[in-house]
Amino acid sequence: AAGVIQSPRHLIKEKRETATLKCYPIPRHDTVYWYQQGPGQDPQFLISFYEKMQSDKGSIPDRFSAQQFSDYHSELNMSSLELGDSALYFCASSETSGGADEQFFGPGTRLTVL
Amino acid sequence: KQEVTQIPAALSVPEGENLVLNCSFTDSAIYNLQWFRQDPGKGLTSLLLIQSSQREQTSGRLNASLDKSSGRSTLYIAASQPGDSATYLCAVKGLDSGGYQKVTFGTGTKLQVIP
Numbered sequence: 128a129a130g131v132i133q134s135p136r137h138l139i140k141e142k143r144e145t146a147t148l149k150c151y152p153i154p155r156h157d158t159v160y161w162y163q164q165g166p167g168q169d170p171q172f173l174i175s176f177y178e179k180m181q182s183d184k185g186s187i188p189d190r191f192s193a194q195q196f197s198d199y200h201s202e203l204n205m206s207s208l209e210l211g212d213s214a215l216y217f218c219a220s221s222e223t224s225g226g227a228d229e230q231f232f233g234p235g236t237r238l239t240v241l
Numbered sequence: 242k243q244e245v246t247q248i249p250a251a252l253s254v255p256e257g258e259n260l261v262l263n264c265s266f267t268d269s270a271i272y273n274l275q276w277f278r279q280d281p282g283k284g285l286t287s288l289l290l291i292q293s294s295q296r297e298q299t300s301g302r303l304n305a306s307l308d309k310s311s312g313r314s315t316l317y318i319a320a321s322q323p324g325d326s327a328t329y330l331c332a333v334k335g336l337d338s339g340g341y342q343k344v345t346f347g348t349g350t351k352l353q354v355i356p
Contacts, residue, residue, distance in 0.1 A: 160344065169330060169346040170285070183341040217284060227292070228273060228334070230344070232285040 129153055131233035133218050139239045140208050148203040148236045152220030158182070159201045160230060161193055162217040170217060176201060177223060205238075213240045243268045245333050247347040254321055255355050262316040262350045264331035269309050271335040272342070276305050276316050278327040279349075285330065288316070321354045328352070 132151040140146050152159050158177045162170040163186075172185035176195040187193070190208075195201040205212060215237050219230040244267045254260050264274070273292050277285040289298045289305040291314065297306040304317040314331055328349045337343040 162344075169348055170332075171346075172344045175342070183343060185337075185341075185343055215282075219285075227290055229287055229290040230275060230332075231287055232277070234284045237282075 131218055131220050131231055133216075133233035133236050135236060136234065137237045137239075139241065141241055142208055142210065144208050144240075146205045146208060146238060148205070148216055148218075148238070150201045150203070150218030150220075150233060152199055152201070152218070153231055156199075156220035156222050156226075156231075158221045158223045158228075159195055159199070160219040160221075161187075161201070161203050162219065164215040164217060164235075166214070173203070208240045210240050213238060242338065243333060243335055243343070243345045245331060245345050245347040247329075247331060247350050249350060250348065251351040251353075253353045253355060256321060256323060258321050258354075259317070259319050260321055260352070262318070262329050262352070264314040264316070264347050266312045266314075266333045266345075266347075268335055269312050271309065271333050273334050274305075274307055274314050275332045275334070276303075276314075277330045277332065279330060280327050288329075318352075321352075323354045323356050326352055326354050 160175040161173040164170040173187040175183045179195045193203045215235045217235045219232045221230045246265045248263045275290045276288040291307040302319040331347045
């Protein structure tokens with residue numbers, strides 16, 4: 128079965144640089160979520176999209192933005208990177224309308240900010 | 242603000258034992274609760290999803306229960322195996338103070354099953 132795809136899997140950036148993370152949800156899933164997981168911490172919800180519209184917002188810094196495109200893939204844009212942004216970034220998708228709303232996670236993007 | 246706590250933080254059991262992991266949440270107005278496992282440095286694998294109207298879900302050796310009124314869920318693992326060693330996370334979906342849907346993860350239970 129198709130799973131959530133994230134790219135890149137690893138990313139190394141310098142402070143103050145910009146990074147773009149991509150997520151391709153499971154086909155027919157209508158909701159995409161983004162999470163940040165720091166070392167030894169539980170995942171923190173950042174933002175979600177339902178049918179290409181931003182639906183909910185968590186603890187996403189103002190330096191970050193995200194969008195979902197017509198083909199349902201989503202991108203998380205991170206600017207003015209800080210050392211503290213080093214973390215695993217997960218994307219998840221679910222079928223909210225007509226489905227169980229069970230979230231399926233991608234393998235994550237490991238971002239290292241030097 | 243929703244707070245999700247998991248007890249114990251770590252657990253070590255011999256192979257074959259049955260075990261229970263606990264998840265507590267402070268706001269009972271939830272849409273659903275989902276249990277995941279996470280291997281070190283890896284993504285999260287969904288184990289079970291319980292809707293707010295349900296009391297339990299079962300999948301193989303796993304059984305999850307939900308008592309929304311008391312803000313508790315348990316994950317029961319029968320006949321544990323070394324391959325069950327991982328961190329187990331519960332996640333609650335509800336509304337935050339601004340009316341936005343929000344998913345809050347618990348702190349996790351790190352399970353080690355000793356052969």
